[in-house]
Structures are given as C-alpha cells and as structure tokens.
Amino acid sequence: MLKKLLKYDLKYMIRNMSVFYILAIFFAIITRLLSLLDQSVMIGILTKISSGCVIAMIANIIINAMMRSWLRFRDSLYKDEAYLTHTLPVTKNDLYNSKLLQTLIFFFIGFIIVLLTLFIAYYTKDTWHTIKEYIKTITTGFNMSTAFFIIMAIVVIFLELFNAIQCGFLGIILGYRKNNARLGFSVLYGFITYLIAQTLVLGLVFIYGLFDPTVMELFKTATINIDVNAFKVLAVITSVLYLVIIFTMSIICKRILSKGVNIE
Amino acid sequence: MSNMELLEIKNLNKKYDKKYVLKDVDLKITSGKIIGLLGKNGAGKTTLIKLINDLLTPTSGEIFVKGNNIGVESKKVISYLPERTYLNKQMKVSEVIDYFKDFYENFDDNKAKKLLKDLDLDINQNLSKMSKGMQEKVQLVLVMSRKADLYILDEPLGGVDPATRDYILDTILSNFNENASVIISTHLISDIERILDEVIFIDKGKIVLQSDTDELRTKENASIDEIFRRMFKC
Amino acid sequence: MDFTFDNNIPIYIQLLEYLKIYLISGVFKCGEKLPSVRDFANTFKVNPNTMQKALAELESMNLIYTERTNGKYVTKDEKLIEKLKDEYAITLAKSYFQGMKRIGLGKADSIKYLEGINE
Numbered sequence: 190m191l192k193k194l195l196k197y198d199l200k201y202m203i204r205n206m207s208v209f210y211i212l213a214i215f216f217a218i219i220t221r222l223l224s225l226l227d228q229s230v231m232i233g234i235l236t237k238i239s240s241g242c243v244i245a246m247i248a249n250i251i252i253n254a255m256m257r258s259w260l261r262f263r264d265s266l267y268k269d270e271a272y273l274t275h276t277l278p279v280t281k282n283d284l285y286n287s288k289l290l291q292t293l294i295f296f297f298i299g300f301i302i303v304l305l306t307l308f309i310a311y312y313t314k315d316t317w318h319t320i321k322e323y324i325k326t327i328t329t330g331f332n333m334s335t336a337f338f339i340i341m342a343i344v345v346i347f348l349e350l351f352n353a354i355q356c357g358f359l360g361i362i363l364g365y366r367k368n369n370a371r372l373g374f375s376v377l378y379g380f381i382t383y384l385i386a387q388t389l390v391l392g393l394v395f396i397y398g399l400f401d402p403t404v405m406e407l408f409k410t411a412t413i414n415i416d417v418n419a420f421k422v423l424a425v426i427t428s429v430l431y432l433v434i435i436f437t438m439s440i441i442c443k444r445i446l447s448k449g450v451n452i453e
Numbered sequence: 454m455s456n457m458e459l460l461e462i463k464n465l466n467k468k469y470d471k472k473y474v475l476k477d478v479d480l481k482i483t484s485g486k487i488i489g490l491l492g493k494n495g496a497g498k499t500t501l502i503k504l505i506n507d508l509l510t511p512t513s514g515e516i517f518v519k520g521n522n523i524g525v526e527s528k529k530v531i532s533y534l535p536e537r538t539y540l541n542k543q544m545k546v547s548e549v550i551d552y553f554k555d556f557y558e559n560f561d562d563n564k565a566k567k568l569l570k571d572l573d574l575d576i577n578q579n580l581s582k583m584s585k586g587m588q589e590k591v592q593l594v595l596v597m598s599r600k601a602d603l604y605i606l607d608e609p610l611g612g613v614d615p616a617t618r619d620y621i622l623d624t625i626l627s628n629f630n631e632n633a634s635v636i637i638s639t640h641l642i643s644d645i646e647r648i649l650d651e652v653i654f655i656d657k658g659k660i661v662l663q664s665d666t667d668e669l670r671t672k673e674n675a676s677i678d679e680i681f682r683r684m685f686k687c
Numbered sequence: 688m689d690f691t692f693d694n695n696i697p698i699y700i701q702l703l704e705y706l707k708i709y710l711i712s713g714v715f716k717c718g719e720k721l722p723s724v725r726d727f728a729n730t731f732k733v734n735p736n737t738m739q740k741a742l743a744e745l746e747s748m749n750l751i752y753t754e755r756t757n758g759k760y761v762t763k764d765e766k767l768i769e770k771l772k773d774e775y776a777i778t779l780a781k782s783y784f785q786g787m788k789r790i791g792l793g794k795a796d797s798i799k800y801l802e803g804i805n806e
Contacts, residue, residue, distance in 0.1 A: 204543055265541075270633050272539035278528040278557050449510030450530045452503065487734050627729060646735045647692050667737070676694030682801035 190279040198261065202295050205257055206250070208321035210302045211226070213246035243310050250299045255350070258292040259357045262316035268364040272451045289439060292354050296347065327331075331420055341424045348431035349412040355438050356383040362445050386438070390430045397426055457520055457545035459484045459603055459634055460505070461685040465514030467500055469657075474500045475658045476515070484602065487630055487648055489666075490638040492679055498638040501655065502607050506533045519602065529558070532601035536608040538588045541670065542581040546574065553595050565598035568624065586613065593621060597628050604635040610644055622648060643678040652677055656685055690731050698733060701784060702741035705731070710761060711772045721759040777784060 204414045216239055223236040266284065274284065328338045360379020364371065398405035403419040403425075460482040467475040475497050482488060493500045503509040505516055507523045518527035540549055546569065553560045569576055573592050580588055593609060606625070610618050625635060626648060639645055646652075652669065654662040661684070666677060673680045692701050708716050721727070724742060728735040742759060745751050749767060751759050760767070787797040 190556070192531060196555075201543070269537055270540050270541055272508065272533075272535040272537065275508055276528055276531070277531050278525045279556070280525060393682070450508065452508040452511055457798060485736065487730050487736075623732060626732060626734065629735065631735075643694060646694050647698055648732075648737075650734055667699055667740070668694065671698045674695070 190277075191283045191287055191290075192223060194277075194279060194283055195290055198287050198291040199294065201261060202254075202291060206295065206299075206392060207254060208250045209246055209253055209353060210298075211301060213243065213250060213306045214309065216242040216246055217306040220310040224226075224334075240310070243306060247303050247306060254292070254295045254299045254345055255357075258295070258338060258354055259361065262288050262358055263361050263365070263372075266446075266450070267452060269342055269362065271450070275452065282443050285439070285443050285446055288358070289355070293351065295351060300343075314379075333421060337421075341428075344428050345424060345431075348428055348435065352386055352435055352438075353383060355379075355435055355442070356386060359438055359442050361378070362442055365450070366445065367451060382438070386434050389434060390427060393430055394423065458517070460503075461517045463515045463517075464623060465501075465504065465516065467509060468512040470504060473658055475504070477657075478660055480653070480660060480663070482603075482634055482636070483556050486650040487625070487629060487635045487637070488653060489553065489642070489645060490621060490636055490653050490655060490678070491640070491642055492638075493640055493685060495590045496655045496659040499607055500656055500658075500682040502605055502636075502638060503531075503534075505605065506535075509570045523681060529664065530602040532596045532598040532599040532604045534592060534604075534606045534609055536611065538592065540580055540588065540592065543579070549580070549591065549595065553598070553665070554574075557599055559586055559599050559600040560595075564644055565594050568594040568598060572620070585619075589613070590617070591601060593624070597624050600633075602633050604633065606635065606637045608636060610641050616668045617666050618644060642681055643676065646677040649677070654681065654684065692733075698737045699740040701745065702731060702733065702738060703744050706745055706749070707775065709770060710768055711775055715761045717765050717768060717773055718763045719761050721761065722756070740784060748787060 218238060220239040220243055223232055223239055226232050228236075264270050265288075324335055324338065328335050331338070357379045359382045360377070361375045363378040363382075364373075364375025394404065395408060398408060401419070401422065404422055407419055407423065458685040462478055465475060465478040465480075466473060478501065490498050492634075500509065502679070503525065504511055505527075507519070507528065513523070516523050516650065519530060544552070550562050550565055553565070554562050566576065569591070572594065574583075574587060574591060576593075580591070583591070596606070604625075604629045609621055609625075611626050613621065622645065625637070629635060637645060637649075646666065649666045652662070652664060652666055653660060669677065669680060675683075690705065692698055705802065714722060721742075722730070724735050724739050727742070730737040731738065742751065746759070748769065749764070750762055752762060753759050772802075784794060784797055787793075787800070792800070
C-alpha cells in the first residue's frame with residue numbers, strides 16, 4: 190500500500206511543482222541564449238532580468254518543495270481530504286512514510302533540476318574552472334578530498350532540510366491533535382520542535398567537545414582558524430546526529446498518529 | 454460469521470473539552486438491514502459516524518466491525534460517504550476512479566462508470582470544474598460502487614433536489630443485498646422512512662431508541678417522522 | 688407506475704394490499720410464477736426485507752406458495768382468490784354505504800346513485 194500512496198503523493202507533487210521546473214529551465218535557456226548574443230546595453234539588461242528569473246525559480250523550487258510538503262501533509266491528513274485519507278485501508282505508518290518519502294524524492298529531484306538549471310544558464314569552461322579552484326582552495330586548506338567535501342556538504346544540507354520538513358510535520362500533528370485546531374499552533378509547535386532539534390545537535394556536539402579538545406576549540410574561537418580534523422569530525426557527528434533525530438522524530442510522529450486523529 | 458455482529462459498540466464516550474457529545478453509547482447492528490440514524494442537528498450523528506470511521510478518537514469505549522477493532526480491516530469493509538466533499542479537486546473523475554480501484558479491492562469500476570453515465574457525469578471532467586452538487590454525486594457513486602459489508606451514508610439527502618433524492622434512494626435500494634447493511638443518517642425522516650428496516654433515534658449524544666420500523670409504526674400508530682417529532686418536541 | 692405509501696401505516700401492510708389487488712384483478716394468474724423479491728422490491732421501490740415480509744404474509748394466507756428452488760407462485764386454488772375478491776368487494780361496498788350514511792342517505796337511495804353512474 191505504501192507504493193500506491195507514494196504514487197499519488199508524487200503525482201500531486203509533480204502536478205504542482207513541474208511548472209517551476211519548466212520555468213527554471215526555460216529561463217536558464219533564455220539566459221544562455223542571451224549570453225551568446227553581442228553584449229549591447231539592451232541585451233545586458235535582458236540578461237540581468239532573465240538571470241534574476243533563474244535565481245527566483247531556483248529559490249522557488251526549494252521553498253515550494255518545503256511549503257508544498259507541509260501543505261500536502263496538512264491537507265491530506267487534517268483537512269477535507271482527511272475524510273478519504275484516514276478511511277483508506279492503510280496503516281498510519283504507511284501514510285506517514287509516504288509523505289516523508291515524497292518529500293525526500295522531491296528534494297532530490299529539485300536538487301537535480303537546480304544543478305541542471307545552473308549548468309544550462311552559466312556553464313562555461315571559465316566558470317567551471319573558477320568553481321573548481323575555489324573548492325580546491327577550501328579542500329586543500331582543510332586537507333580533505335574534494336569528493337568528501339562535496340558529499341559532506343550535500344549530506345549536511347539535505348539532512349538539515351529534511352529535519353526542518355519533519356519538524357514541520359510534527360508541528361502539524363501536534364497542532365491538529367485536538368479539535369478546534371489552529372494553524373498558528375502548528376507553526377509554533379513546528380518552530381519549537383526545530384529549535385529543540387537544533388539545540389540537541391549543538392548540545393551533543395558540545396558534550397562530544399568535552400572529550401575532544403579540538404572540537405571544543407570550535408566553541409571557543411570565532412576565527413576561521415579551525416582545526417581541520419575537528420571540522421571533519423564535526424561534519425560526521427552532525428550528520429549522524431541528524432539521522433538519529435530524524436529517525437526518532439519520525440517514530441514519534443507515527444506513534445502520535447497511530448493513537449488516532451480528530452478531524453474537524 | 455452469521456451470528457457475529459456486523460457492528461458492535463460498547464460503552465462509547467466522546468468528549469470535547471469537558472462536554473460529552475456522545476455518552477454511553479451501546480449499539481449492535483446486524484447484516485442485511487437498512488438503518489436510519491435519526492436525530493436533530495447536533496444530536497451526535499456525525500460524531501458517532503466519524504468515530505466508526507477512525508476520524509475521531511474515542512474518549513473511552515470500544516467499536517468492533519466484524520469482530521475487529523477500527524483499523525485497516527474495518528476500513529476494507531466499510532464504505533463511507535461523509536457529509537462533505539473530500540476528493541482532491543485537482544483530480545479528474547477518471548483519476549479518482551483509478552484511485553479507488555487502487556485502494557479498495559471491493560471497488561467495481563465498471564459499475565462506477567455505469568452509474569456516472571446514468572447521472573450524466575463526464576468521466577474526463579476535472580473535479581474543480583464541477584459544482585458541489587455534482588461532486589457529491591461523484592462521491593455517492595464511488596461509495597456505492599464498492600461491494601462493502603457496511604455502508605455508512607452521512608446526510609446523503611441534505612441539499613439535493615427531489616429528482617436526485619429519488620435517484621439516491623433507488624441507488625441505495627438496488628445496491629442493497631442481504632450480506633450488507635446500510636446506515637443512513639438524516640434529519641429528513643419523511644423522505645427516507647419507507648425504505649428503512651430499523652431506526653435508531655439519537656438525541657443529546659445518547660441512543661434513545663432502536664427499533665424495527667414497522668413494529669414502531671404499528672405500536673405508535675403513526676409515521677416514524679411523527680413519532681420522532683412527538684419525542685423531541687422543540 | 689408510481690406507488691405511493693402512507694408513512695403512518697406499516698409499509699408491508701400497504702404492499703400486501705397492492706399484492707392482493709394484483710391477485711384479485713388477475714395481474715398474476717393462478718399458478719403463475721411471481722417475480723423475485725428483489726424485482727418486486729425494485730418495482731415498488733421498497734426495501735427487499737419489507738417486500739419479503741409482505742410476501743411471507745401473503746404466503747401465510749396461502750395465496751402464494753414457494754417452490755423450494757424455483758421461487759414463488761400464485762396459488763392454484765381459484766376458490767381462494769375468488770374468496771379474496773369477494774371479501775374485498777364487500778369491504779369496498781361497506782365503505783361506500785358508510786360514506787352515504789354519513790350524508791344521510793339510506794341503502795335504497797345509495798343504490799339508486801350507484802345505478803345512475805355511467806362508467
């Protein structure tokens with residue numbers, strides 16, 4: 190049943206997100222075409238506008254993926270559509286997992302589209318070279334491989350977004366637990382959950398720091414002059430902590446859902 | 454199986470804040486009956502129905518459907534029509550049919566298509582382009598196209614024109630079989646009482662009466678509508 | 688045909704009346720097979736259970752009988768149907784005279800009125 194649920198959740202997301210994907214790529218192509226023309230003042234202005242549109246669409250893809258995930262979660266579990274959702278012969282676990290997977294998949298698709306858009310709009314040998322050089326200075330400075338750096342960066346960003354999304358889900362679940370639910374409560378609960386999750390990560394890293402002076406240094410100094418090893422450790426620890434928090438929170442969400450809902 | 458109750462409710466209570474909206478509800482429903490759940494607005498009809506359909510969590514008490522607690526198994530055998538439109542408006546009618554076919558093993562898509570045709574509803578139309586009345590008809594078709602053991606229809610006659618009302622009653626009757634029961638909640642008693650086997654009166658969150666319809670008519674020498682009015686004079 | 692029901696009277700009793708008239712007037716003849724309960728229920732637009740009850744009542748009056756697997760048949764006993772017709776006619780006649788009596792007309796006068804009516 191999870192497969193079927195996911196099918197319809199993904200259909201919904203495609204229906205609502207594809208317009209941004211198409212627009213992003215469209216503006217990327219325009220930007221690219223304009224850049225191929227002779228650079229008169231007029232063309233310069235148009236390129237700027239088109240470029241602005243590309244950035245706006247990229248922002249849209251990320252922000253909308255989050256907002257849509259929350260909206261979809263609330264609508265299908267607590268609004269009119271809930272009358273159908275909760276009367277389907279599926280478990281609450283499946284309902285929840287489907288929403289979580291849908292979000293994950295759409296972050297991933299969004300990420301690919303963003304890369305593709307950037308590539309279409311701005312790729313030249315020069316920019317590629319500049320970026321490579323830039324990353325290299327960072328990675329050599331930290332004495333780590335480029336692959337490790339990129340993977341770590343992506344993983345941390347992903348987990349962070351994912352955590353934020355799930356905090357929103359928990360917020361919605363808590364806010365709509367009782368009758369006379371108000372959206373405001375959901376937002377508040379979501380925000381509190383997020384703060385708690387962040388504090389937890391920070392706190393646990395701090396505790397780890399008590400045993401590892403190099404990590405502790407990160408808390409003491411405000412300079413860029415960080416210990417290379419500490420940075421690596423920090424990245425790994427943070428990722429693991431996020432994973433644990435995400436997993437735990439998903440269990441909490443499913444527990445609360447399984448206890449039953451109160452749909453208005 | 455035959456002597457197991459289709460629906461059994463034991464000492465069910467539902468409280469909002471400190472107010473009881475359902476109090477000490479005990480109920481048994483067997484197969485093969487059309488049952489009217491009758492009560493004034495706010496009497497607790499919808500609350501009871503939502504509890505049976507897992508849309509509300511009981512404060513206390515138990516609900517069994519064919520011996521199972523409310524959950525995946527009960528949802529497989531209950532076909533429920535809520536009193537609001539619950540379909541995703543972005544979908545086409547045909548997509549909704551696929552959706553039901555995907556999730557309900559007992560859904561008969563050919564029957565649904567036939568009923569939609571009877572009602573002059575276009576299968577390729579988007580729900581967002583349909584009036585509320587049309588959407589409600591689509592929902593009725595979906596619900597009646599399942600071969601369920603228990604149909605629960607919450608106010609299916611509210612706000613529909615007389616022709617549709619007749620069509621709805623006909624649809625209920627022609628789909629009805631001895632292995633299933635139908636619970637119809639309504640406050641429009643006179644329109645529906647001729648098809649009811651049994652009536653349940655609910656008032657202020659309590660079940661006040663459960664009786665065979667014709668027995669009640671004979672005993673009180675009046676229509677169900679009149680008996681109801683006498684009992685709950687405003 | 689549309690069937691109307693009075694909600695004040697048990698539906699099965701009203702169905703029974705309809706069915707009796709069917710038998711008396713020969714819509715269903717002696718020994719003829721009757722439609723199934725479901726078909727009957729669809730025609731009258733009533734609950735099959737109520738239909739079943741009316742038919743059971745009819746059966747207990749021996750006006751119809753059930754052949755184990757084949758369904759229900761009208762009795763082969765023509766006398767029973769005749770008797771039913773007779774009873775029904777008497778009831779109708781009685782109610783006519785009662786009505787006339789209420790407006791002050793005796794039996795003789797009432798019959799005159801009857802004869803005066805051209806169908």
